[in-house]
Amino acid sequence: MKGVFVTGTGTSIGKTVVCGLLAGFLRAQGMRVTTQKWVETGVTDGPSDIDVHRRLMGDPGPASEPSPSDRCPYRFSLPASPHLAAAREGRRVDPIVIEAAYRRLAESHDAVLVEGAGGFLVPLSEELLTGDLVARIGLPVLVVAGNRLGCVNDVLLTVEAVRRRGIPLLGVVFNRLPGEGDGTSAEVQADNPRIVAEITRAPVLGEVPFLSDPARGAEAFEPVGRACLERWRST
Template identity: 90%
Template sequence: MKGVFVTGTGTGVGKTVVCGLLAGFLRTRGMRVTTQKWVETGGTDGPSDIDVHRRLMGGPGPAPEPPSADRHPYRFSLPASPHLAAAHEGRRVDPAVLEAAYRRLEGTHDAVLVEGAGGFLVPLSEELLTGDLVARIGLPVLVVAANRLGCVNDALLTVEAVRRRGIPLLGLVFNRLPGEGGGTRAEAQADNPRIVAEISRAPVLGEVPPLPDPARGAEAFAPVGRAFLERWRST
């Protein structure tokens, strides 16, 4: 099993950081790893999420750098759902392009981590949800949830959407974002992973602590990486 789809419970939950750190962790295990972002919205001039992945992954790995067109097939300037961002530019997301790019990466790497845009059911087009393309390609899913108020409902809904499509669920990673939490919310944050695991019967692979500089987060991420690798190998 080479591919993993890294989805989130919504936008801004830390998918990019988790995806990049996980790729770096797998690379330190000697794996030929790359990342992919099918659709990125909200900017075409600055660094892409793939650029962030590169920084978090560390130095060059054993496999040659894949073409940029395969790693991020679509980038749109409008910060909106892929279907709307594409339409804003008179374009359309073609699922055949996404799958073909993924298959090329799959053929030259031990692991391909695909970061989704927004949440699991974000529409790629008027006719196709992200989760339906994930099911069509046959990728297992890793769910990233920001550990904050409201995340229990978001996590449970995402797990339910994954399972309804018959997709293997590798587990959940909770992410504590810098500047969030503490104080009166500390008790809820401590309980969120437990209650999600208990209700969903899905494995929680760990929690990423606040990382002021994610590029220095490899050591803090390592327990999550080890839990992921054990789960991935057994699926």
């Protein structure tokens, strides 16, 4: 094991919660786990995505916390694609910095879960897409999708982009987190995972149910976590 890249079909579809709960599940299995986010944009004084991961992962025990700059090498205030948010501050996202930070985390942990910013093809710079850096580092990909009307096309496009780069696909996790699927019929929500599995032949590793408080969601997430772990071990 070591690393997995948690991407999504877009922004605000539950990657942060799924990443944090999966890290917590793996930690509960006795693994040394950490999370990473290469670039976070829209940074405010509120909790960062890494803070959310930390809260969902639970007590790390005696293990020391990795350096904040390794867990999130780049943070920008503008809520935009990384290439634009960096340019606004006169900075540039350097893939060498990101890869070095990932390698340091991987050396001291059994598993590193990397949460992407936005979708799989979001530009980190004008020359580099997120998916190309994932391929360069060699991380398998877990796709998170909000189970709502219209998500099938988004999942198919993401899976195709992953496979075109020769990247191992762990599978797809659907979610019904707050705001996901509002107004979508039960028939559509039941069919979305089925048709995605039928067309892509990719493993659908489960669905995260609606969680009013994700911090109390470890038990509800366990079937998804177990499916992800079994798939990861077999890849």
